[in-house]
Amino acid sequence: MYTSLLGKRPVRIKVILFAAVLPVVLAFFACETGSDPDSTLPLAGPRSIQVTARDQALVLQWTKVAPAQGVIPSYEVYYGTTVDTRSVIKWGEVQSNTSQLVTATITELTNHQTYYVWVKAIYAGLGQSDFSPTEYSIPIPTPGTPGTLTITPGEQMLEVTWMAVEDAFTYEVYYQAAGSDGIPPAETAETMLTVSEAGVVILGLTNDTDYTIWVRARNTAGDSPAYSKGTGTPHVAASGPASAPSKPTVIPGDGKLTLTWNQVPGVPGYKLYYGTEDTFSTATEFPQTIPASSPIVSAELTGLTNGTLYYVWVKSWNSKGTSAAASPPESGTPLAKAAIDFSNLRFELGRATAEYIFAQDLPPSVFFPEGRPNTDRLTRVQETALGNLFTDGAAWYIRKQYPEENIDFVFLNGGYIDNGLPRGTITVGSISGIVQPDSRNAQFMLLTLTGAELKKFFNDTEGKIENIEPGDVSGVAHSGRGGPPNTKFFGMVSKEVRYTLRYYTPPELPNPPTEIEDAEPYQHGFIDTDALTLNGQAIVDNQDYRICTTNELASGEYFVQLVTGKDKKVIPTPFWHGVVEYISDQGMVTPKLDGRIKVEGGVPLPAPWVPGTLIKP
Numbered sequence: 295m296y297t298s299l300l301g302k303r304p305v306r307i308k309v310i311l312f313a314a315v316l317p318v319v320l321a322f323f324a325c326e327t328g329s330d331p332d333s334t335l336p337l338a339g340p341r342s343i344q345v346t347a348r349d350q351a352l353v354l355q356w357t358k359v360a361p362a363q364g365v366i367p368s369y370e371v372y373y374g375t376t377v378d379t380r381s382v383i384k385w386g387e388v389q390s391n392t393s394q395l396v397t398a399t400i401t402e403l404t405n406h407q408t409y410y411v412w413v414k415a416i417y418a419g420l421g422q423s424d425f426s427p428t429e430y431s432i433p434i435p436t437p438g439t440p441g442t443l444t445i446t447p448g449e450q451m452l453e454v455t456w457m458a459v460e461d462a463f464t465y466e467v468y469y470q471a472a473g474s475d476g477i478p479p480a481e482t483a484e485t486m487l488t489v490s491e492a493g494v495v496i497l498g499l500t501n502d503t504d505y506t507i508w509v510r511a512r513n514t515a516g517d518s519p520a521y522s523k524g525t526g527t528p529h530v531a532a533s534g535p536a537s538a539p540s541k542p543t544v545i546p547g548d549g550k551l552t553l554t555w556n557q558v559p560g561v562p563g564y565k566l567y568y569g570t571e572d573t574f575s576t577a578t579e580f581p582q583t584i585p586a587s588s589p590i591v592s593a594e595l596t597g598l599t600n601g602t603l604y605y606v607w608v609k610s611w612n613s614k615g616t617s618a619a620a621s622p623p624e625s626g627t628p629l630a631k632a633a634i635d636f637s638n639l640r641f642e643l644g645r646a647t648a649e650y651i652f653a654q655d656l657p658p659s660v661f662f663p664e665g666r667p668n669t670d671r672l673t674r675v676q677e678t679a680l681g682n683l684f685t686d687g688a689a690w691y692i693r694k695q696y697p698e699e700n701i702d703f704v705f706l707n708g709g710y711i712d713n714g715l716p717r718g719t720i721t722v723g724s725i726s727g728i729v730q731p732d733s734r735n736a737q738f739m740l741l742t743l744t745g746a747e748l749k750k751f752f753n754d755t756e757g758k759i760e761n762i763e764p765g766d767v768s769g770v771a772h773s774g775r776g777g778p779p780n781t782k783f784f785g786m787v788s789k790e791v792r793y794t795l796r797y798y799t800p801p802e803l804p805n806p807p808t809e810i811e812d813a814e815p816y817q818h819g820f821i822d823t824d825a826l827t828l829n830g831q832a833i834v835d836n837q838d839y840r841i842c843t844t845n846e847l848a849s850g851e852y853f854v855q856l857v858t859g860k861d862k863k864v865i866p867t868p869f870w871h872g873v874v875e876y877i878s879d880q881g882m883v884t885p886k887l888d889g890r891i892k893v894e895g896g897v898p899l900p901a902p903w904v905p906g907t908l909i910k911p
Contacts, residue, residue, distance in 0.1 A: 337362055339415040339423030340369070340396075341731040344671075344713050345431040346653050349515045351401045352409060352431055355653070357712075358396050359415050359423075366390050367415040371398045372425070377410050379425055387416070403433045427727075436518065437462040437511035440492070443524035445507060448560035449531040449612045450500070454507055455493035455589060456522060462511035463649040463717065464885060466901060467494050468521075472504040478521060486902050488679070488887045490648030490717075493589035497562060499528045514651055514714075534615035535561050539591075539608045544626035545881060550596045551604060551626045552881065557589050558610050565616050567607040568595055574607055574620055583611055598628045634878055636871060639723030643877045647884045650680045652714030657898045660800050673708035674784045676893045676903060679885030680711050680728070681786030684873050689788040691872030692738065692842050696865065699740055702828060703791050704842045706869075708784040710736070720877055729870045736844040738865035738872065746835040752793065753821040767795060767819050789890055793826040795819065796908045797896030819895060819908060844869050 340356040352373070359367060368389050372382040388398045403409060410430040415423040441457040454467065467487040470479040479485045487494055499505060505528070508521040535558065542555040553566065566580035584593040598604060604627070607620040635641045654672055658665045672678045685704040692701050712730040726734065743751065753765060797819035826833065833839070845864050877883055893899060895906020 337367075337415065337417055337421055337423045340413045340426045342712055342727065343411065343413055343426055343429045344652060345411055345429045346714070347431050347434050347514045348399070349435045350403050350405055350433050351399055352403060352411065352433060353653075354398045354400065354411055354413065356396055356413060356426070357394060358390050362417050362420055365417045365420055367417045367423075369396060369398075370414045370416055370422070371400065372412045372414070373400055373409050375407065375409060377428060377430075379412065382410075382412065405433045405435055408432050434461045434513055434515050436516035437513055439518040439520045440465065440509045440511055440522040443507060443509060443522050445524045445526035446559045447526050447528050449562050450498060450528050451560075451562045451586065452496045452499060452505060452507065452526040452528060453493070453557065453559060453586070453589075454496065454509070454524070454526075456509060458492040459511040459518065461513055461515075462518075463490070463513040463651065464511075465489050465492070465494075466510050466512060466517075467496070468508040469496055469499075469505050471500070472506075478508045486887075486889075488885060489588060490884050491588055491590065493557075495557060495562075495586040495588060497585055497587070501528045501530045503527065512651075513649070514654065516655065531612040531614050535610035535612055535617045537561075538610055538617045538619040539564065539621045541622040542606060542608050542624050544606060544624045546626045546629050547594075547879060547881070548630045549598055549600055549628050550594050551598060551606060551628060552592065552594050553606060553608065553624075554590055554592045555608055555621065557586050557591050561610045561612065562586055563611040564591065564593070565609045565611050566593060566595060567609070567620065568598075568604050570602060570604060572605050572623055572625070574623070577605070577607060600628045600630055603627050631878060634722065634874060636722055636874070639721060639726065641722040643720045643722065643725070643874060644881045644883065646715055646717050646720055647882060649717045650683065650715035650885050651678070652680060652711070654900050656900070658803055659897045660803050662897070663803065671708065671711075672900070673711045673786065675708075676784070676899050677887055677889070677891040678711075678786075679887060680715060681706070681708065682789070682886060682888070682890070683715070683877075683883060684711065684870075685786050685788040687873035687876030688738070688842060688869060689790075690876045690879075692740070692865075694875075695872075696740075699842075699863075700840055701740065701842045702839045704788040705847070706786045706843065707847060708786055709733075710844070710869075711786075720883070722874060725870055725874050725877070733844070733846060734868060734870065736846040736869050738867055738869055739843050739845040739848040740840060740861075740863045740865065741843070741848055742838050742840055742861040744835065745833045745837045745839060748833055748839050748841075749823075749826070749835070752826055753823060765820050767797075767821055785891075787890060789888060790829050791827070792830075792890050794822040794892040794894065796822060796894045796906055798908050799895045799906045800897065819906075825892075 338359045340359060342356065344355040346353040354371060361367070368387055370387050371385040373385055374382045385398070385400050388396055390396065400411070408430055409432070410428055412425040412428060414425060437459045440459050444455045446453040467489060468478040469485055487496065505526055507524050507526065510521045511518040537558050539555045539558055542553040545552040563586060564584045566584060567574065567577035568580065569577040580595060584591065595606065603625055605623045605625045607623055609620045610617040634643070652671060652673070656662065656665055673681050685706055688706070689701065689704045692699060710730055710733050711728055713728045715724060715728060753767070828839070848862065887902065889902065893903050895908050
């Protein structure tokens, strides 16, 4: 029996009450560098708030607004247990600071109680803004430790399950071959999986080798106090699988059927069959083998004809063959979905199986002796499930709508994402609210780079930026931690790209802890050129590559400063609309990290960051 993470746990749903298209006059107030407004215009307030659940607390974060008539605003924070602003409680006032972000933490709240939050900008002598758009969230405690692991071996695989933990958003699964001393391995992507269900299938292991498995639960309040631990040994299959899967569930889509079924213990893969008659002997075998990946396996049958009834079957598979019997048949009729109403923020697109975490506490370091409570947005410093959702979704959209463009990968700046995605129903407003307000109108841009230019974009090997050592990641805009003229954002890439970013190892935290002003080890480092690959291959200097990004990025220093680009083409569709189309097509999305960007060294980050050994000369 598999226990799914679909039971009791808090759900945060975001309500966007501000229209996605704002009056033009407010554009002047969107950033700190805007000009002073005319006194007759409304006073601007925060246009979006990020809310992160903590234990008996909520952390609010927003981008500060521009001064009005030279007056730098402070901010008033409000909260309540209803959406009615007439019954709000004033939490307190927050002063502006040198950071572009303003943070407030509302404490002494009740866990599992829904709280609504607002912020106003206060201009001394001038007045105040209206309430910000409404957000709400639910404080939660840190999750408990997962229960005893049940480990079932199979061919080059281990199937691991455990009892679901209340309040867990996701689970981190670590594994290592024999010889472990009981401590989880270095948290690299090869030995870490992030899952939302209470179970996982680990594939690609070595038969007859003992493995140790560790599992911990996670939410935005923190990690479980300990790991659960177990061992298992994959083994060579003696024969084909004995058991067939149960009848699959079929969900119709546009030109496709999505199938889900329960994992058969010890089975590493499955074969699909389909036909227009309820007769297995005449069915067509789908060419791809579907790997097991979780207690609930899913697959898509694509290239089908809308309006035609299809019957489907599933067989268990291993290297010795398939199961003698197929699953009972199920049927479905592919149908095109209704057009998405982008003007309706409540238009439902699908469901997220778990929270897409946007921000998280960072551990202590020499630069932040007491840690850093969620002010470091994870999309700006490392690979995230949110970044993967947006880049992979955009890649799917362009390949579906513009296959002739033959794009190689998608690049997007981490600052484009400005909020998290809660578990549960996803709406047009959910995705619109994630996007940084000033970037909501950014459109798709396609451009071509040579391999040599592409290498310079990822790694400034020539040292074109003054006073930056050749090869230093501070010389390229996507490094995330470089100083001027760097734009201080982190690059998000679609799944075709892989690379390792190595920062210099910072000094140890002193005792007693004191903040170190010199942040050089955090700002400088190198991309491992041997690890920079596209579709598993090294980048070729004289080969052309087609890149998908936004017109906002392609016209800025992100590309122009280091590369020229050619064959530029603007697709007049907002970038986030493509992500919406992808989610609608999938129907259900799950947070995933796959190790496309590995970060080593520098300031400690949440997993899969690993300590680095790169020492600055």
